[in-house]
Amino acid sequence: MARDHVLETLRDAIGDTPVLTDPDIMAGYVGDWTGRFVGRTAAVVRPANTAGVAAVVEICARHETPLVPQGGNTGLVGGGVPTRGEIVLSLRGLTDTLSVDAAAAQATVGAGVLVSALHAAASAAGLAYGVDLASRDSATVGGTVATNAGGLRVLQHGDTRAQLLGVEAVVGDGSIISHLAGLPRDNTGYHLPSLLAGSEGTLGVVTAVRVRLVPATRARAVGLLGFASVEQAVTAASLLRNGLPALAAAEFMLSPGLDLVIRACHLSRPLRGRHAAYLLIEIADKTGAYAVGSGTAVGGIPGSGTASRNIAGRGITGTGSAGRATVLETLADAVAGLPGVQDASLAGDARGCRALWAYRERHTESISTFGTPVKMDVTLPLAVLPSFVETVPATVTGIAPEARTWLFGHVAEGNVHVNVTGTGGEAEDRRIEDAVFGLVADNGGSISTEHGIGTAKRRWLPLNRSPSEIAAFRRIKQALDPAGILNPNVLLPDAP
Ligand SMILES: Cc1cc2nc3c(=O)[nH]c(=O)nc-3n(C[C@H](O)[C@H](O)[C@H](O)COP(=O)(O)OP(=O)(O)OC[C@H]3O[C@@H](n4cnc5c(N)ncnc54)[C@H](O)[C@@H]3O)c2cc1C
Incomplete structure (x- = not known):
């Protein structure tokens, strides 16, 4: 009943069309690319602009209704999936803004614009965008900001956070924060783009960004x-x-x-x-x-x-x-x-x-021919990376004798994508993740190179972050999302 009231209020605010409740249409929004995470939802809401996003967030906050922001749904850690029945807030409709300022070598981009579309726009102006990844034809710019995506060009241009000069976002009470001037030197207070990059939809819904562009490759x-x-x-x-x-x-x-x-x-x-x-x-x-x-x-x-x-x-x-x-x-x-x-x-x-x-x-799609893999993307100090790569397959078969381990990655940054196929089910998957993440932490590494924490890795966050850091994370979330409605089941472990 309460849920029906929220949906009615949403329809009153942004119209009928963007509030989808047909199960067939919603099917494409409730499961992820890997097939590992499947959720359920009462509605998928697709506003067409920032004002629409603000209205949706404000209504959800007022009714204490959790929501999951979603872009291209190519994330690999279950962060955009409504695992506990949250409303899906799809940002794919935010595509109207895509303007390149060639003189400044910058672009202002709506959150729903595909990464490949940003590449094309930059290229048409004789420039390039510094982040590239194999999911470029489906991943949205907003999603790459929310996950602080890395990809194939980090060595040269840094991760997504390094491209950000400004951000527009809707925070948890529905208010809009916008700072898109793109001044390369601007020392006026907290750098919100840095905070929102990698926050995985838990602090605000990114609606547009100002990014730097780089010279095109000749x-x-x-x-x-x-x-x-x-x-x-x-x-x-x-x-x-x-x-x-x-x-x-x-x-x-x-x-x-x-x-x-x-x-x-x-x-x-x-x-x-x-x-x-x-x-x-x-x-x-x-x-x-x-x-x-x-x-x-x-x-x-x-x-x-x-x-x-x-x-x-x-x-x-x-x-x-x-x-x-x-x-x-x-x-x-x-x-x-x-x-x-x-x-x-x-x-x-x-x-x-x-x-x-x-x-x-084509590693990722080839590995998927074996079914849904257990995916871990980790970073090791270079000095221990070779021994880690040699140890992991035996660690995995020690737990799941039939499993296969596939390893590849962005070696200059010490990244290893650990994919495991042919395991004996969820309990075994957990034990494999426990063992591999434990090995990573013991070797001074990070349990997330670029995919984020999502729902998949939240219980292991304490391997990399101290209790006082996690407490600070919670205080930041409380300040920006006082009702706790923005992706409440992502990134932070359940409160003790
Ligand atoms: C074949 C393949 C290759 C990949 N290669 C790479 C790679 O090399 N490097 C890499 O980093 N990743 C890679 N990925 C993972 C994925 O493409 C990235 O994580 C990407 O940034 C996700 O973008 P998306 O629009 O699909 O976001 P989604 O999957 O929809 O969402 C991801 C997270 O961001 C949140 N979110 C989405 N949009 C917004 C928004 N506008 N505001 C606030 N929160 C939001 C969601 O709630 C979720 O937590 C790959 C994925 C695939 C399938």
């Missing part, structure tokens, strides 16, 4: 390198990061994961043999410092139409002018000087680069 070259051990791959990544300022990405994969992607996505083998560990690296020319040249690939990149040659027989045919190298020549030189490289494929053309990236980007 040329790129990508290499896939094979190593005999994870340790050698990690050492190589560190050497590249320290010695190659144009390094834009450094990702690691292991032999079982690469084999799986090849099978699941029907790709050809990128290198002639199998290697224990692989690095996918990219260098990007953003300043025109490199010679223009379409340099051909070496190493047999599928579909690139170029000669297949082992890196040992290197013979890059770039067309760079004397004295300056092309990006591909620079990459080849860097790879040639690296210890431990057993084989490599390099590409300097768009098609070849895309083909090499596919081996890394």
Whole structure:
């Protein structure tokens, strides 16, 4: 009855159309991308603008009705799922604002705009947006702010928080806070964009942001390198990061994961043999410092139409002018000087680069062919990352003998995505998470690199955050969301 009254009040405030109650339509909003988290809700509310969001939040606060903000629903920790019957506040309708200020190299973006749409708008202005991730065609800008998404370009541009110059949001009493001027130097009090980034919808509903844009990439070259051990791959990544300022990405994969992607996505083998560990690296020319040249690939990149040659027989045919190298020549030189490289494929053309990236980007979908994995995304200090990677599979099979562990990640930042398939059910999943997160904490790592805490990891937050930090988190939440209606079952552990 009370719930019907809330829905009626919502309809009076924002109209009938944005208040969805048809179970068939709502089905797409109550479960997550992985299939691991499925909830239920009385309604999905889709306001079209900030005023509509403010009205919804104010009504929910007045009626003490919890809500779950939701963007593209690509989150991997259950943070956007109404696990306890909350109303879903979908922000996908907030797409009207997307304006690029090329002179300032900034953009103002509505929360519902897709990351790929922001990329396209920035690109049309000769610029780029610094955050990129494989879910770019479904993830919203608001969702990436709420999760402080990382992705493939953190090495070069930092995480989402690092892009934020201003934010507009609706806090828990329905009031709107807005500071979107985008002044690069603005020291007037608390930096609310930093606070809201990574708050996972628990402190406010992001409705728009002002983000910095970066120079567009003029040329790129990508290499896939094979190593005999994870340790050698990690050492190589560190050497590249320290010695190659144009390094834009450094990702690691292991032999079982690469084999799986090849099978699941029907790709050809990128290198002639199998290697224990692989690095996918990219260098990007953003300043025109490199010679223009379409340099051909070496190493047999599928579909690139170029000669297949082992890196040992290197013979890059770039067309760079004397004295300056092309990006591909620079990459080849860097790879040639690296210890431990057993084989490599390099590409300097768009098609070849895309083909090499596919081996890394298609890990997530390939692993999902085994069903819903247990997903953990963790960060380790680089010094212990190789031993962690070697230890985890045995830790998992010690608990679930039939399970498979898939490991890959953003190696330059010490990130490892630990995906486990074929476990014996929820109880076993918990024990695996307990063991892996415990190992991470014992090694001085973080239990969340970039996906956030969500509902999935809240009970393990105390592994990384002290009681006084969690108490401070609760006080901040109380100040911005006094009725406790914004994503009450996310991030913070249940109160003692
Ligand atoms: C194939 C694949 C690859 C991925 N790769 C990466 C990666 O490389 N790096 C990475 O960081 N993540 C990655 N992700 C995870 C996911 O894409 C990100 O977490 C993304 O930021 C979520 O955006 P979304 O719009 O889908 O948000 P949702 O999933 O809808 O929501 C995520 C969280 O943010 C909250 N939220 C959403 N919108 C708002 C808003 N406007 N205001 C307040 N709170 C809000 C939700 O309540 C929830 O807690 C990947 C996911 C997939 C499926």
